[in-house]
Amino acid sequence: MRVLDEVTISANGVLEPLPSKGIVVSGITKTYKGGKVKALNNLSLEVLPGEALGLVGPNGAGKTTLLSCLMGFLRTDSGSILIDGEAPDALLTRRILGYLPERLTFDRWMTGRDYMQFHHELAGMPESTRKADCEALLTKVELPPSSWSVAVKKYSRGMLQRLGFAQALVGNPRYLLLDEPASGMDPTGVMVVRQLLKTLKEDGLTILLNSHQLDQIEKVCDRVIFIKDGTVSRVEDLNEKIEQEEHLVIRWLASATSLSREDFGRVAQKECLAITEINSDFARVSTAGSAATVNLIKALVTANFPISEVRPEDTRLERLFINSNKEELTA
Amino acid sequence: MNRAVCITTWREFKANKVRVILLTLLFLGPIVMFTLQRCGSPEGLNRDLLSHPLMASFFTLLWASGVIGREVQNGTIALVLARPITIANYVISKWFAVGFAASLCALEAVFCEHIISAVNCPSLLWAPEVLANGFERVILCFGTAAFLVFLSSLVSGLKDLALLAGFGFAFALYSAFAHTVYGIAVGTAHLVDSTFALHLGRLVENLFVAILFPYVPFSVFFSGNLFAYGPVISLLTLITCCLSFSIWVLTHREFSYAAD
Numbered sequence: 107m108r109v110l111d112e113v114t115i116s117a118n119g120v121l122e123p124l125p126s127k128g129i130v131v132s133g134i135t136k137t138y139k140g141g142k143v144k145a146l147n148n149l150s151l152e153v154l155p156g157e158a159l160g161l162v163g164p165n166g167a168g169k170t171t172l173l174s175c176l177m178g179f180l181r182t183d184s185g186s187i188l189i190d191g192e193a194p195d196a197l198l199t200r201r202i203l204g205y206l207p208e209r210l211t212f213d214r215w216m217t218g219r220d221y222m223q224f225h226h227e228l229a230g231m232p233e234s235t236r237k238a239d240c241e242a243l244l245t246k247v248e249l250p251p252s253s254w255s256v257a258v259k260k261y262s263r264g265m266l267q268r269l270g271f272a273q274a275l276v277g278n279p280r281y282l283l284l285d286e287p288a289s290g291m292d293p294t295g296v297m298v299v300r301q302l303l304k305t306l307k308e309d310g311l312t313i314l315l316n317s318h319q320l321d322q323i324e325k326v327c328d329r330v331i332f333i334k335d336g337t338v339s340r341v342e343d344l345n346e347k348i349e350q351e352e353h354l355v356i357r358w359l360a361s362a363t364s365l366s367r368e369d370f371g372r373v374a375q376k377e378c379l380a381i382t383e384i385n386s387d388f389a390r391v392s393t394a395g396s397a398a399t400v401n402l403i404k405a406l407v408t409a410n411f412p413i414s415e416v417r418p419e420d421t422r423l424e425r426l427f428i429n430s431n432k433e434e435l436t437a
Numbered sequence: 438m439n440r441a442v443c444i445t446t447w448r449e450f451k452a453n454k455v456r457v458i459l460l461t462l463l464f465l466g467p468i469v470m471f472t473l474q475r476c477g478s479p480e481g482l483n484r485d486l487l488s489h490p491l492m493a494s495f496f497t498l499l500w501a502s503g504v505i506g507r508e509v510q511n512g513t514i515a516l517v518l519a520r521p522i523t524i525a526n527y528v529i530s531k532w533f534a535v536g537f538a539a540s541l542c543a544l545e546a547v548f549c550e551h552i553i554s555a556v557n558c559p560s561l562l563w564a565p566e567v568l569a570n571g572f573e574r575v576i577l578c579f580g581t582a583a584f585l586v587f588l589s590s591l592v593s594g595l596k597d598l599a600l601l602a603g604f605g606f607a608f609a610l611y612s613a614f615a616h617t618v619y620g621i622a623v624g625t626a627h628l629v630d631s632t633f634a635l636h637l638g639r640l641v642e643n644l645f646v647a648i649l650f651p652y653v654p655f656s657v658f659f660s661g662n663l664f665a666y667g668p669v670i671s672l673l674t675l676i677t678c679c680l681s682f683s684i685w686v687l688t689h690r691e692f693s694y695a696a697d
Binding site: 198201224 | 439440441442445448449452453511512513515516517518519520521522523691692693694695696
């Protein structure tokens, strides 16, 4: 098998892209202000090919610094970064990286279409497909066609975010580094981004997602890395089922039953760790895990409670984040 | 050279109304001035009145100020350099875009001046002076562009203008006191070699001139004298050094808002 730039020629003569090697970050340290501020402290992580990895952490934890180092905008003081086996600032790496910064910087005098075509040309994509490619990407992020010929300076924050996202997808990147992709977007925009991320992941892109929207990370990512003070404090595999305390809100139709909240307390007592709040038609409870939640619902139904809604009060990631903060405070 | 970077540089200039107005004034200024001069002086009718090639420096200044610095300030440079384009390619593209556009403006201006001359005095239509003037302007534009691109790569925004002003001020200061310095050097010949001091002084002065006014007379190219090629060599050195330093500076710079 021969290797030619980014493709291989297989035994039957078919061109195939080289398999991805993922992102490997080994013990990087990055300081600012002559070493006074340590943004990254011996941080190591690995992003597997085709994986969506979420970055979670408080403000100033070093997430944006990490993304900037991965893009080659910042030089690390020590440690190494390999993206598909290449350095971040190598031209080969830049061909396969798509980047959306949190702080969107545009040539504001350009129109949306001009901006896309500019980046399409910079990415070394063929001129013959330029118009079609750019329009396809703008459609993909659901930017209205009427705005394509409008100067970027007239765009709203949400539109800028969509344009930035489309820009990140120019050149069919293998790796996508996203810094708050849904920041400033309306609910429709947030859903578009979420759906887009899922589609891109299904297409085999490797995604590194930095977001404060934990539900978004939970719905898209395979793994989550908690960053605190410039180092990895915790790694969670979101595909792995774990039994952990669940907080639920349960509602029932009070008008359709003669059962009182005392009856609810009696029925729920066996399966609940705690009943934090109870009213005539709703209750907030905690269970030991999903098995206990199932048993609780069964018990309530058997007792003829006309249950209208059972929903988790917080997501798994939110609980992990809260717990991790609690642990740190206790420590 | 990257076509996209060049075209964007030109289009960005076009989108800036203040610059376009300044460019128009710079273009019309000499034309109006020389037309009025002709009206006031009948002798002017028999001469090809063209503005000095150094006028081209102003066109270059208008095109080149903040050419890289503004991108650094706005943060747009990061997304450009996130693409498969080397910093060397980026700098050379910026230099070419500025040099080419300024040359075009300067040539257009000299052409208009020449047409006015030719209308007043048709015998001047084929005067070779305009060709020499135009050629000198192009050389000057690319030389000045290299220095201004270098200044722009050092700072953000339009601070390169302040650097240029500082450099010009230093030159003016040096010129004002050069004779005093020479006088002291000659007067203290017993302490230092006065010839050496004089040569050093001239060297510094020439260096200032070569950087601020990289003017190469057209006649130099046809003189047939090797020694006369000095200005050409100094111009090429200036372009090479300025672009190399720009590339070095940008390579060692970090483009991220993470530190903010």
